[in-house]
Amino acid sequence: MTRRLVITADDLGREPGTTEVIAALLAEGHVTATTLICVSPIAEQAANQVGKLGVVPRLHVTLTSERGIPRWRPLNAATSLVDPDGTLTDDPFTLGARGELHDVLQEADAQLRWMRDRGLVPEAADSHAGTLYGLHGRSWLAGTLEWCARHDLAFRLPRDPVPYVGGPLPPPLAAAHERAVALADALGVPIPRTIATNRRTAQELAGTRNSETTTSAASLLSPKAPASCSCTRPAKTRSQDRTASYEPGRRACYATRLGTTPSKAKTSRSSQAGGPDASGPAASGRLRRRLFRQGSSRAPGGVISASRTIS
Template sequence: MERRLVITADDLGVDPDTNATIVELLREGLISATTLIPVACAAQDAVHRIRQAGLPAPRLHLTLSSSREMPPWRPLSPEVRSLTGRDGTFPVDAGVAERGATLTDLTTELFAQLRWMHQAGLQPTGLDSHSGSLYGLRGRSLATAAVDFCAAHDLDFRLPRTLQRTVTLAVRGLRRAHRSAVQQADALRVRLPELLVSSWLPGRMVLSYGQLRTEVLHQLRRLPAGTSELMLHPSPASAAQWLPAAEARKRLWELRLLRDDVFHRALQRAGIEVVPAW
């Protein structure tokens, strides 16, 4: 049974210290991919660091909501009013886009963020969604529209073929919408990961580094055949300046996990090959 894993650090572009940390992880081979938020305040800094280091382009981390801890982010396309508040910025609530976005506005902003990366000299090979705003986690899935966009622009899509059972139980109708999007992806030959692994608990519920490592390793031992993805948000200690204490601590532990020999030996013992894409 061949099992492969993309190890991804999300949220490149959120701040310069996080950018530096993620680029260092890439250069050391401790992660195999990253994702870039084009609307974030340090996105241009991230582009500079990636290009200066000669690293592959990040995936497009489509963003339709603002960070609670930072000044609001703005869309890259004007007049996408179904995605913004009255002040023209993305709301903090990631469900606003899910509940009210027109497909025209969604596609317009998708293209604007992809074009920004192209103009920055980056050619992303995949698309995923900041705060899960495409997946129907809050009641309305936009995943099929995202699949159509990926097919039109030759992008992979972070939509796991298998959903965590706790997610499908919590969100009514998600299983049907997910199945429809996977079938559409297969019909259009859009590549998907088999399974998505992460430390899923909020920071306040992650009480120790050992708990976080155990949670992740437990999921990795159950990986199916094919290519899955481990998604983390590694951040340096300076993230405590802008994140709530529990969330900053969790992200620092995720960084620790990526540098942990126990974690890497576990992958080797399980015969899991680390790859850059699914």
């Protein structure tokens, strides 16, 4: 039985510490892909740094700033995306309440153009802080998937969201998710079967030795891995990862690099973000707030996770 794994380190360019860690992980072969924050002032330096390793980052569509570091400015300066000072808000819920689809897509266009103007041709896009998914208010998924189709990009939307959120989605979100998956298929936009993410900090994982990491990765690729953890994304070696395209019928899983500041460290994983009894608008709001709290405050330091995959 063939098992395939893709490990993605998000937030390249967030700030120097994160960028250095991601570059080291790529150089050592511990991760196979990364995503670039184009609105960061060190984005070009970060892209050049991993470019020397033969890695082309994916586009991390970024519509919000991060707490604890200087705020970013959009490349397109769209009115509905910025605060009065012209910077991107650091609160996804604020963006979710005021962002307009045309501004979102124009900013996504500007960020993709920024990459292509520098000779970077990403094969996929995804959403920084989950803002495109509708977890914080307005959903721009339909428009985003149409945008991906126009630009021949895959998009990181899991067919099966349970491993990511830790349980069934509340009915309103589940219905929206089902429509989005159907639209992706209709448009021919490749999406992964599922996503697993790590929410522990570097400090929490500091005691992990290489041998332990290897053992853990091996256990994740156990033949007992559930079929629900498969993806439509083909896995590749680092050298292949730059050129191979998405292929229907091949499967892999994503894992995402996430970290949190020590003062806001979350020991909970995605399995605690929801539950089988979550339902209704109130549960939907609770799930959104939990996902935001678990994934929004990040700090320098590389934290990676592996996820089970099976074909």
